[in-house]
Amino acid sequence: QSVLTQPPSVSGAPGQRVTISCTGSTSNIGAGYDVHWYQQLPGTGPTLLIYEDIHRPSGVPDRFSASRSGTSASLAITGLQVEDEGYYYCQTFDNALSGNWVFGGGTKLTVL
Amino acid sequence: QVTLRESGPAVVKPTQTLTLTCTFSGFSLTTERMCVSWVRQTTGKALEWLARIDWLDDKYYQTSLKTRLSFSRAASKNQVVLTMSNMDPVDTGTYYCVRQPTTTSGSGAFDFWGQGTVVTVSS
Numbered sequence: 001q002s003v004l005t006q007p008p009s010v011s012g013a014p015g016q017r018v019t020i021s022c023t024g025s026t027s028n029i030g031a032g033y034d035v036h037w038y039q040q041l042p043g044t045g046p047t048l049l050i051y052e053d054i055h056r057p058s059g060v061p062d063r064f065s066a067s068r069s070g071t072s073a074s075l076a077i078t079g080l081q082v083e084d085e086g087y088y089y090c091q092t093f094d095n096a097l098s099g100n101w102v103f104g105g106g107t108k109l110t111v112l
Numbered sequence: 113q114v115t116l117r118e119s120g121p122a123v124v125k126p127t128q129t130l131t132l133t134c135t136f137s138g139f140s141l142t143t144e145r146m147c148v149s150w151v152r153q154t155t156g157k158a159l160e161w162l163a164r165i166d167w168l169d170d171k172y173y174q175t176s177l178k179t180r181l182s183f184s185r186a187a188s189k190n191q192v193v194l195t196m197s198n199m200d201p202v203d204t205g206t207y208y209c210v211r212q213p214t215t216t217s218g219s220g221a222f223d224f225w226g227q228g229t230v231v232t233v234s235s
Binding site for chain 2: 002033034035036038045046047048051052057087089091092093100101102103105106
């Protein structure tokens, strides 16, 4: 069971907008630690998609955006494309239990 | 250009110790705020952070695995080594070496990932 909770799956048609939630607690997101998001496409390793809550690394299209509020964070993908299909993970730091870097359980995005 | 590459055995037997080496280039682990972590992905796709070594040679370990993990720098300045003792079939998965620059404000993103090395624990 992950410290950060994500929906197991989301789906949308090409061109649509989807959001993926990441729910934490007062010892992680609620404590103000940065939230990061990763994309894992089929057969590949994870890559950084969003860092420090809202920033996109070079090369990531602006169709991807993120936000946070309280003990939760959210990733939004607009103009869905077939090549966006894969898994998405949120990640932050948790100061309970001596501190660990923690991930969400991952969300499978299906583009219908 | 930042690259990281993992190497190690593809198969280990239960109770054995796993030794993984990460060879990296394009950055220095002696640069202030630079860190290298190991992250694994086991059955069911979940990602799990395992350990981190920083520019001061301080080490941090996943609380639940602390007694089994050891992180060190190799003789080469661009290599780090992770050992994980008492391997079990549930430890089967893909192990990634990742760069993790830390920041004053928070958690530090894993910004560059190795391709991963698949480890199977089986007798």
